[in-house]
Amino acid sequence: MYIGIDLGGTNIAVGMVDDNGKILAQESLPTLSGRSYEEIVKDMAVLCEKVAEQSGHSMKEVDAIGIGSPGAVDSENGVVIFAGNLKFEKAPIALEMRKYFDIPVNLENDANAAAYGEYAVCGHEAESFVFITLGTGVGGGIIINNQIYRGFNGAGAEIGHMTLKMDGKPCTCGRKGCFEVYASVTALIEQTVQAMSKNPESMMNDWIKENGHVSGRTAFECAAKGDEAAMQVKDTYIRYVAEGVTSIVNIFQPDMLVIGGGISREGDVLLKPLKGYVSNGDFNKFMKKTDIQTAKLFNDAGIIGAALAAKNNV
């Protein structure tokens, strides 16, 4: 029995997870970021007790606790080195957690934890596995031989910050033209807004009257209804995603590559053209191709992945 904690900028989500990656009980509290790491870990501990009880177990049956945190993480020592949205600097949260429960605590970067969750549940036969999550930014996780690949300093797998268009649009990281600037949902929304203002007759302008504001779904939903401008937004966005995925395939040739984030709920609408672009463009013309899939766990990937990474590491 394991506990997985998905520590986000907005919520702390905690789940009791069995050996097969099934969530037995789940609870959350607002993160209220800006608080000290001690206060946040205290809330985590309360949630641990709660999900243990709800699932009909006790904390004594829990073999390990896994935490996924945003930012730069030192997994070996259980320290969040830096996390901007949590305002953490060198926060020893694993040690702090052990003040409440005398069991092993494993800390991972949140994207790595989510990647491990998707891998463990859907891709555990893959020797090499890459997870790309399209959200506010573009995150990544790399699993090689059942181990999360963290880089020598724990800061690896920042797939969103490989270049897609050198000297292109500015990125939050300080460089220009990163993959994230074109393939995140933030970017898709920007691309949608631009197309709406260029095409006042587009169905997308009516869509937001009904739905309140532009989202990652706007272009996809209007494209499904045959709106030309929306179809173009959708296709261009998928080409951006495919361009980055092709680079990753050329570098890793992973057994399996999984696309996560809200947009992955589009399923085959995203996947089919994406696979076409990648298969057409990748360098490997003669050998077996990477199996490209959409995510299966969605919002649960963080909790499940944190729990199963803890299981794997202790």
Next chain:
Amino acid sequence: MYIGIDLGGTNIAVGMVDDNGKILAQESLPTLSGRSYEEIVKDMAVLCEKVAEQSGHSMKEVDAIGIGSPGAVDSENGVVIFAGNLKFEKAPIALEMRKYFDIPVNLENDANAAAYGEYAVCGHEAESFVFITLGTGVGGGIIINNQIYRGFNGAGAEIGHMTLKMDGKPCTCGRKGCFEVYASVTALIEQTVQAMSKNPESMMNDWIKENGHVSGRTAFECAAKGDEAAMQVKDTYIRYVAEGVTSIVNIFQPDMLVIGGGISREGDVLLKPLKGYVSNGDFNKFMKKTDIQTAKLFNDAGIIGAALAAKNNV
């Protein structure tokens, strides 16, 4: 004692290599590509006997033979799946080699073999190691936990074919804007030729009168003498290289990244500005930085790497 074979489109180079990666004797023959794999392996066998004798040993003292071949390689079965410049298709060269010598034969892609050579001799303390070779194209090799990372199908580490400028200049691979199109020596030569025609007063135009033709050295040598146009070519080229290296650092955060190929002989002239650009641009602002170096083995990397990879794998 090991034998390393660097099978190239032009030459077959064979060396007797000791356990520490020192070449004891070395011989070569022209590849005469277009010949059958049986004929080429026969020449390899002749060269093996020759270097064994020259080094004062016999083939009986050789523990394994390592071969580095261009193209797509199935290391597990010792088969070159496809190599355009050798005109090989599904050539079982390891099996063929064993007709001559009854010892283990290990086959690697040539860039992977060279990467392993640089790693084994200069970076063997690195848990993660990336080699990028700037030549006619841009090749790569990735070593993780003392193992060559080949991808699930053997076609991994094609670092030259990650995107640098989406929809940019056409690449030989069929896509546009690959890293290779901007950072290979072929690209540097093209960039040099363009600058020469734009700047007829540039010293580079005199340089070729003395040296016969434009090479990867033209801009670097004239820049060292203060030629403005040459300095600009050099700086722009280094920025291209740095942009790709930054992407690789963001993805892998390797302990060590080594730049190989003829241009790496420039040493600090290349390395200093390159490190500056990467350090300035990479996503990791808070943790230890990747150690970036130029290659140490140059032309011997292929022989040494093939030999030591065989040592590691048998």
